[in-house]
Amino acid sequence: MENAIRNAIIKFEQEFMGRGPDEVRAYVVRDLVVVRLKGVLTPAERQLAKTVEGIDMVKRLRQNLIAQGRDKLYEQVSEITGAKTLAVFTDIDVQLSERVFVFTVDREIQNGPR
Amino acid sequence: MNKGLTKGEIEAAIRNAIIKFEQEFMGRGPEDVRAFIVRDLVVVRLKGVLTPAERQLAKTAEGVEMVKSIRQALIAQGRDQLFEQVSKIVGARVLAIFTDINAQIGEKVFVFTVDRDLENLGR
Numbered sequence: 732m733e734n735a736i737r738n739a740i741i742k743f744e745q746e747f748m749g750r751g752p753d754e755v756r757a758y759v760v761r762d763l764v765v766v767r768l769k770g771v772l773t774p775a776e777r778q779l780a781k782t783v784e785g786i787d788m789v790k791r792l793r794q795n796l797i798a799q800g801r802d803k804l805y806e807q808v809s810e811i812t813g814a815k816t817l818a819v820f821t822d823i824d825v826q827l828s829e830r831v832f833v834f835t836v837d838r839e840i841q842n843g844p845r
Numbered sequence: 846m847n848k849g850l851t852k853g854e855i856e857a858a859i860r861n862a863i864i865k866f867e868q869e870f871m872g873r874g875p876e877d878v879r880a881f882i883v884r885d886l887v888v889v890r891l892k893g894v895l896t897p898a899e900r901q902l903a904k905t906a907e908g909v910e911m912v913k914s915i916r917q918a919l920i921a922q923g924r925d926q927l928f929e930q931v932s933k934i935v936g937a938r939v940l941a942i943f944t945d946i947n948a949q950i951g952e953k954v955f956v957f958t959v960d961r962d963l964e965n966l967g968r
Contacts, residue, residue, distance in 0.1 A: 822956070
């Protein structure tokens with residue numbers, strides 16, 4: 732399941748955000764799905780992020796973009812986990828070019844056969 | 846600091862530190878806080894973080910934006926304190942803090958990334 736989430740996020744970033752991240756890891760913990768992405772910024776954004784003002788701009792742009800793709804993300808995570816997605820939390824560290832998603836779902840997820 | 850602490854004990858210590866931080870620095874204790882360690886991540890989920898006035902404000906799209914941006918600006922001020930406290934509890938260096946708030950449901954999440962795998966502590 733973690734692998735399926737990982738692939739869905741990679742696809743989402745590539746197709747919707749326009750750039751595939753360098754590295755993605757996904758974890759299921761109880762009723763949370765945590766995804767950590769590295770290398771999410773474009774070379775132009777990394778350049779922009781060298782000033783405080785640029786960091787703010789990149790952050791704001793990325794937040795607005797994700798808001799547009801929220802429904803699609805909800806749907807995909809719900810489909811993979813078989814649980815209803817309640818909320819998505821996300822933040823980006825522009826200096827590190829890292830991003831985190833946390834999805835909350837309506838039940839504890841059984842993470843594959845044990 | 847974490848020598849001898851189990852994963853559960855570290856999670857409880859993080860939970861208490863976050864409650865204290867929210868009470869003392871943000872000015873309001875959350876209703877419910879849970880902390881989880883996953884490999885090199887510390888994930889904290891907080892419920893009931895908004896004041897009644899903020900909840901009222903968050904009933905419009907514009908209000909949601911306002912609450913979100915003030916909360917982000919506030920957390921930026923407390924960032925160093927959070928870095929320090931979490932580093933001390935887990936016994937690893939905190940590399941970054943990610944945080945987001947959902948103003949409609951009054952929930953907030955922190956994700957701390959640290960410089961080593963915390964899963965095998967105390968075993």
